[in-house]
Amino acid sequence: MLKERxxxxxxxxxxxxxxxxxxxxxxxxxxxxxxxxxxIFMKTNTRLILKVLYIVSWVIFVGLCVEAGGYLVNAFxxxxxxxxxxxxxxxxxxxxxxxxxxxxxxxxxLAIFVVSGMKAWLFYLIxxxxxxxxxxxxxxxxxxxxxxxxxxxxLALLIGLFSFWGATYAEWLAGQGVKMPDEQHLRxxxxxxxxxxxxxxxxxxxxxxxxxEIQTENExxx
Amino acid sequence: xxxxxxxxxxxxxxxxxxxxxxxxxxxxGKAKAIxxxxxxxxxxxxxxxxxxxxxxxxx
Numbered sequence: 001m002l003k004e005r006x007x008x009x010x011x012x013x014x015x016x017x018x019x020x021x022x023x024x025x026x027x028x029x030x031x032x033x034x035x036x037x038x039x040i041f042m043k044t045n046t047r048l049i050l051k052v053l054y055i056v057s058w059v060i061f062v063g064l065c066v067e068a069g070g071y072l073v074n075a076f077x078x079x080x081x082x083x084x085x086x087x088x089x090x091x092x093x094x095x096x097x098x099x100x101x102x103x104x105x106x107x108x109x110l111a112i113f114v115v116s117g118m119k120a121w122l123f124y125l126i127x128x129x130x131x132x133x134x135x136x137x138x139x140x141x142x143x144x145x146x147x148x149x150x151x152x153x154x155l156a157l158l159i160g161l162f163s164f165w166g167a168t169y170a171e172w173l174a175g176q177g178v179k180m181p182d183e184q185h186l187r188x189x190x191x192x193x194x195x196x197x198x199x200x201x202x203x204x205x206x207x208x209x210x211x212x213e214i215q216t217e218n219e220x221x222x
Numbered sequence: 223x224x225x226x227x228x229x230x231x232x233x234x235x236x237x238x239x240x241x242x243x244x245x246x247x248x249x250x251g252k253a254k255a256i257x258x259x260x261x262x263x264x265x266x267x268x269x270x271x272x273x274x275x276x277x278x279x280x281x
Contacts, residue, residue, distance in 0.1 A: 220254035222244050 054130040061123035067187065068116035092186050096179040104173060111166035112187055115159055122155045141211035149208060153201035160194030167191060209211035223268050223275055237267045 003160040071092075077084060078098055092112070099103045129148050174180045183189035238249060240260065247253050260261070260266045261272055 164248065217254050220247065220252065222248050222253045222256045222260050 009166060031160060050130060054127065057126045061120055061127055064116055064120035066149050068113055068120055071109055071112045071116060075106065075113075078105070092181045094181070097173060099176045100173075100176070104178075108166070108170065108173070108186075111169060113164060115162050116187055118155055118159045118162065122152060122159070125151055125155070139215070141208060141215040143212060146205055146208040146212060149201055149205040153198050153205055156194050156198035156201060160191045160198055162196060163188045163194060164191035223270050227268050229268070234264075234267060238263045 078094075079102070082098065094105060094108060097108060125148060129145075166186065167183045170180050170183065170186055170188065180186075224231070229237075231242060231245055231249070235239075235242050238245070238260070240248075240263075247258065261276075264275065265272055
């Protein structure tokens with residue numbers, strides 16, 4: 001807790017200095033906010049963190065839904081009205097791919113949609129479990145929590161695999177002479193990170209399985 | 223043993239300091255383990271030996 005507080009204070013101080021120097025803002029008014037936030041931080045407990053995570057998860061979920069839907073709608077619009085391909089999605093410009101081959105264009109869009117869709121599904125699961133305090137800190141070792149972690153592990157694995165496949169496919173298309181945006185803009189980067197996360201979550205799920213066994217035995221010990 | 227001592231489950235739970243549900247788990251044989259302290263408290267209340275209330279059965 002002390003370490004987190006120190007880190008928070010350091011980051012806050014750095015942000016204040018940056019604002020003052022770069023944007024010439026009079027940030028002395030932030031001092032009371034700093035004091036208050038420091039006080040709040042001292043009282044931060046798990047419930048508050050979970051609440052914040054719940055809100056952040058909602059924001060990310062909505063963003064990912066918009067992204068996934070956007071790519072799908074763009075693909076349909078591109079097929080219906082090829083003239084507007086250049087004006088769709090500024091960063092992930094697939095106009096060159098569209099001119100190269102319609103089939104490859106559809107597959108690429110499908111890959112991006114699947115990855116974004118699964119990321120949205122992952123955050124939906126997080127929201128579902130955080131909502132209504134299903135994650136009971138008093139009794140964390142429950143079958144529902146283990147199932148939730150296992151599902152997250154599976155989704156992370158699928159996201160990693162599809163991202164890897166999508167990135168490899170984009171690389172192959174670039175090798176065919178098609179001007180492709182980079183992995184970052186196609187939302188297919190970080191496959192290795194997703195695979196790593198999948199392994200970690202799987203291990204945690206196994207630990208939870210053992211924890212449930214120990215807890216059940218403990219509960220049935222009179 | 224409870225019938226011999228003319229004691230109900232409620233009465234036993236109050237004297238031993240166990241909840242009714244725990245006592246019920248014990249009585250129905252669903253318990254995985256019992257602490258020595260609990261066994262001692264039950265034997266003291268019912269004035270009996272552990273062998274009088276525990277029985278081994280092959281599963």
